[in-house]
Amino acid sequence: MTPALVAEVSRLYQAAWKDPAQWRSALVRGERLLRQHLETEPDCVDALTSLGAVLSDAGRHAEALIALRRAEGLGSTDANTYYNLAVAMMNTSERGEARGYFEQAALLEAGAGTLQAYFDPHAH
Structure with a gap:
């Protein structure tokens, strides 16, 4: 992904978390940008990873998978x-x-251009 795309998707993602009134619209715009990028670069791991975070945070976990x-x-x-x-x-x-995926994630470093889905272990 280009630095500009990463910055815009990150900005939208942060806006969703900072202002509940922007939650849905910011996630929808972020999803749209990521899907547009994937149309031209379908094997972009960073875009797929960030799309998974956006979809999970929107409650669309099966699509995120x-x-x-x-x-x-x-x-x-x-x-x-x-x-x-x-x-x-x-x-x-x-x-x-x-659990195995949480453990695997702990052994790796997060990419600078990817998003991490929200998770509250106490809610489960």
């Missing part, structure tokens, strides 16, 4: 890919597999 599994299948070494997979799994029927 699709994007994140693609990033994993492309050989992602980004901690956020595996962390986001675990978050999505915790919110689907695949909950039992999440």
Whole structure:
């Protein structure tokens, strides 16, 4: 992803968290930008990882799993890919597999251009 795209998606993501009134619209715009990028670069692991975070935070965990599994299948070494997979799994029927992904994420470094999904372990 270009630095400008990373900056804009990050700005939208932060806006969603800072202002509840912007939550839905900011996530929708971030998703749209990521999907547009993936139309031209479908194997972009950073975009797939960030899309997974956006979808999870929008409550669309099953869709997030699709994007994140693609990033994993492309050989992602980004901690956020595996962390986001675990978050999505915790919110689907695949909950039992999440721990291994959280553990794998802890062994890796997060990419500078990716987002991390929100997760509250006390809520589960």
